[in-house]
Amino acid sequence: MLHRRKNLSHKQRREQMMLKRAVKRGDISPPPALRPDRRVRNPRNPAVALPEHARHARRLQSEFIKLPAPFLKKTEILASAIPLARPVPPEAAILPDVNAESPSSAEEDTGTPEAPAEGTRTPAVQLTCPKRPKWRYDQSKNEIEANEEGLFAKWLAQTDTALGAWCTTEDPPAPDPTSADQDPPPANAEPEQMPHAPTSFERNIEVYRQLWRVTEISQILLILLDARCPTLHFPPALSTYLSSVSNATRLRTVLVLTKVDIVGPERAAAWERDLQRRFPGVRVVQVESYIEKHHPDTHGGMTAGSRRAHKPYLPSAFRAALVDALRATHSELIEPPEEVKAKPERLANWKPRVKTQVNWDAVLQAHGGQVGTTVGGAAAPKPDKTAAEDHADGEHTDEDTEPEFLTIGVIGQPNVGKSSLLNALFGATKVKASSTPGKTKHFQTLFWTPEVRLVDCPGLIFPNYVHMETQVLAGILPIARVSAIPLCIHHAAQLLPLEAALGLTHPSVDEPPAEYKRTWRAGMHTHAEEKARLRAQTWTANDILTAYATKKGWVTARVGRPDVKRAGNAILRALAGGAIRWAFWPPGTDEATIRANEPVPGAGIWVDQGQHDIDIDDVHPHERGSSEDEDDDDHSGSSEEDDSGEEGISEEDEDEGDEDGAEGDDAAESGAGRGTGGKPVLAGTAGRFGALVLDDEDQDEDADSDASTGDRRA
Numbered sequence: 180m181l182h183r184r185k186n187l188s189h190k191q192r193r194e195q196m197m198l199k200r201a202v203k204r205g206d207i208s209p210p211p212a213l214r215p216d217r218r219v220r221n222p223r224n225p226a227v228a229l230p231e232h233a234r235h236a237r238r239l240q241s242e243f244i245k246l247p248a249p250f251l252k253k254t255e256i257l258a259s260a261i262p263l264a265r266p267v268p269p270e271a272a273i274l275p276d277v278n279a280e281s282p283s284s285a286e287e288d289t290g291t292p293e294a295p296a297e298g299t300r301t302p303a304v305q306l307t308c309p310k311r312p313k314w315r316y317d318q319s320k321n322e323i324e325a326n327e328e329g330l331f332a333k334w335l336a337q338t339d340t341a342l343g344a345w346c347t348t349e350d351p352p353a354p355d356p357t358s359a360d361q362d363p364p365p366a367n368a369e370p371e372q373m374p375h376a377p378t379s380f381e382r383n384i385e386v387y388r389q390l391w392r393v394t395e396i397s398q399i400l401l402i403l404l405d406a407r408c409p410t411l412h413f414p415p416a417l418s419t420y421l422s423s424v425s426n427a428t429r430l431r432t433v434l435v436l437t438k439v440d441i442v443g444p445e446r447a448a449a450w451e452r453d454l455q456r457r458f459p460g461v462r463v464v465q466v467e468s469y470i471e472k473h474h475p476d477t478h479g480g481m482t483a484g485s486r487r488a489h490k491p492y493l494p495s496a497f498r499a500a501l502v503d504a505l506r507a508t509h510s511e512l513i514e515p516p517e518e519v520k521a522k523p524e525r526l527a528n529w530k531p532r533v534k535t536q537v538n539w540d541a542v543l544q545a546h547g548g549q550v551g552t553t554v555g556g557a558a559a560p561k562p563d564k565t566a567a568e569d570h571a572d573g574e575h576t577d578e579d580t581e582p583e584f585l586t587i588g589v590i591g592q593p594n595v596g597k598s599s600l601l602n603a604l605f606g607a608t609k610v611k612a613s614s615t616p617g618k619t620k621h622f623q624t625l626f627w628t629p630e631v632r633l634v635d636c637p638g639l640i641f642p643n644y645v646h647m648e649t650q651v652l653a654g655i656l657p658i659a660r661v662s663a664i665p666l667c668i669h670h671a672a673q674l675l676p677l678e679a680a681l682g683l684t685h686p687s688v689d690e691p692p693a694e695y696k697r698t699w700r701a702g703m704h705t706h707a708e709e710k711a712r713l714r715a716q717t718w719t720a721n722d723i724l725t726a727y728a729t730k731k732g733w734v735t736a737r738v739g740r741p742d743v744k745r746a747g748n749a750i751l752r753a754l755a756g757g758a759i760r761w762a763f764w765p766p767g768t769d770e771a772t773i774r775a776n777e778p779v780p781g782a783g784i785w786v787d788q789g790q791h792d793i794d795i796d797d798v799h800p801h802e803r804g805s806s807e808d809e810d811d812d813d814h815s816g817s818s819e820e821d822d823s824g825e826e827g828i829s830e831e832d833e834d835e836g837d838e839d840g841a842e843g844d845d846a847a848e849s850g851a852g853r854g855t856g857g858k859p860v861l862a863g864t865a866g867r868f869g870a871l872v873l874d875d876e877d878q879d880e881d882a883d884s885d886a887s888t889g890d891r892r893a
Contacts, residue, residue: 241639242382246647246662250374257373258665259721263672266781269773271674274408274763304341306642308420309334309384311391331384338380338642345644346377373670376647376663379656381639389622390590393636394424397588398533399431399508403595406436406465407762408653409450410457412592414643428516429532431508433462435501437596440467442762443786445776453765462504466497468596468603491602498604499543506539509585534585537630545628546606585631593638594654594755601625601635610635646670654755664747669720671754675785678718680759681750683726685718723750760786 187195202209312330314323381387394400400421404412413434421432434454439447447465454463468491493501513531520526589597598610610623623635640655647663648670650656661667671677678685721743727750728734728741735742753759761784764773774780778787 254666267783380642403591468599493603675783
């Protein structure tokens, strides 16, 4: 049964508004609800069991920390107050050596350390990844899982303690103003710095179990690194874990630089040399995974406004380089180590623990529909009971049996292009590729040839001393789950001129000049013109958000203000996916090299390839994933218009919008939009619904009264 809407007068509406504000301030307790909120989902019946695939998918959901509301509010205020340095200094284009911040490499750093930012301290503990505890074949599944969960909980507590001591979101205690020995702040004190958000890392043991399984069954590991910031994707925690696994002596790694088409050949070559210097003896390969394809229209050509589409493709030069690296790595595995060669008795009985005969020419030529057969899990052959009894220590080895095929594992952090590389290797879409980080939830096994199989591990965020805003810029975290949008935009705008990349105009230029009533003489600039000229030279993160929302016509549905949350969400997606191209230079790069490759002076990390007036809808393939498989999760936090008109809005932001725009909501509901003479007046930058505003605030009450009278007559 539908309830009839109750007509309220303007006085009653105003009383409701005042009551709502009093409740939000905490002056009075909220009144009891007359009927349950329809927006709240009914709790699921615990008696009804979920399907197996649904319960398995929930177990593999990534878990991250949640930033406190006071910290988010502080960053939002500072994003409007802290000016951005223009032009961007050349040193901003060099990626800080995040690995040098770890205690293990602190002694090697002979340079002068920079002063830590607000809320950040020098790390004191070396971070690691959780290791799978030892197990025996005679143990039950529950016993093994209980042991794993106990050690994982201990590791998680230790990691949280180390990261909490390194970076915190809590403000330092304020000085006592009544203290006699407290010195007053200097008159020329510097403005407050933008705080850093703590790092995020994977907190779900089920995801780490996928990593454990992939490293156990693999003989070669392809570690994928985003060429825009490779060292960020290979933290010390991962390298320490790989060197301590049980099969470390017979496990080889190959570093693969992805997305080299974004960074350009100069930066890609510089990073390749830097990685070879950091990891001697480890092979480094460059790849790109997409090629543009055209969809002809009915006339056989491309329409002017058609959207670019891409298909998985690995150029022959990159394919040959990757196969050659795998061939050389496989040759090392079938060669006995030096300590075995030194003892003839051991050399006579030594046998390689990998498949010895692999047709690499067939691997090089294998692509298309005949390869990439998916199997349901990369299960290693389980030994029989007799073999299990012979190895009471639980470490079973098949030294006398050659493996059936060579297993190559593909690991890396989210959104580095693991699934995209597999599709490009096969020349067809075999696994789901998406721009949403963490789309792959469990490892997938595909056969490259009958002798070689590939295992795609889910992307997981390894613990590292890196701030959250840097992880968002690199595309590691899902943008829809990022709450500190102004902080992330401020961080990105310090590294590249977003206003130039997006072709923005400062918001002060669009403001109508105020009437200048003072004495004016020839040759003098008015106060409004001078103020606009000065403000146009100083940008803040909030100015960039406002200018982009104004340019796109994105306004909130309630009060018609620029939708900065939607603008920030779109900019972060463009940065993470490659629509706005950027890339760091490796540490040690001289300033002359940076300036020689700058598209414009003060470009920072911006890789300008004719990019001006960027359209977010025309994104890079790494942003969209694959053209054949559009991802709905990309827009999970970017609805066109929700109840508040803001994208990815949190509960605190929605309450703030209610308080600020309560009067505007009443005017909108009562038919606002009648300006002088009864004609509608459009805002200067109308969105999709053409936000209506009033010329005179005094007409609000008249409009409400007319609407109430009309409701009674109806």
